[in-house]
Amino acid sequence: MEGVTAPNVSPIETLSFEAARDELVQVVAELEQGSPTLEHSLALWERGEALAARCEEWLLGAKRRLDEARAAASDEDDS
Template sequence: MTEKPETPALGYEQARDELVAVVQQLETGGVGLEESIALWERGEHLATICQTWLDGARERLAAASGTDHED
């Protein structure tokens, strides 16, 4: 039996929107090193949440269509 990853507290759209804002803030610059590092870490966390949602959706689609898609 395979363990399913825990569903993230943030929804996909919320995590994606926040990730976009973080990326824009980093691209714009004007923040200090400490804040840049904190933003980067937050972005990494948000990207992981988004990937978890996408992986779960892929698994559900594969199960619904009767295919086993492992990439």
């Protein structure tokens, strides 16, 4: 099974956006290369889905923070 790695076992909820994004890129590349077994492909797919959800979580959080900062700036301008 040269070139094929097991899905990372780091808890997804502890990953930074950058770490989750980088691992997701690796998972996608590995899926594109094809896995030796269906089970391995499924494990990669599930990990990828969870990583994508983690990235989306981070992005939504960042958007929320930006929206709050813009609202606060707007409130200051109105004062």
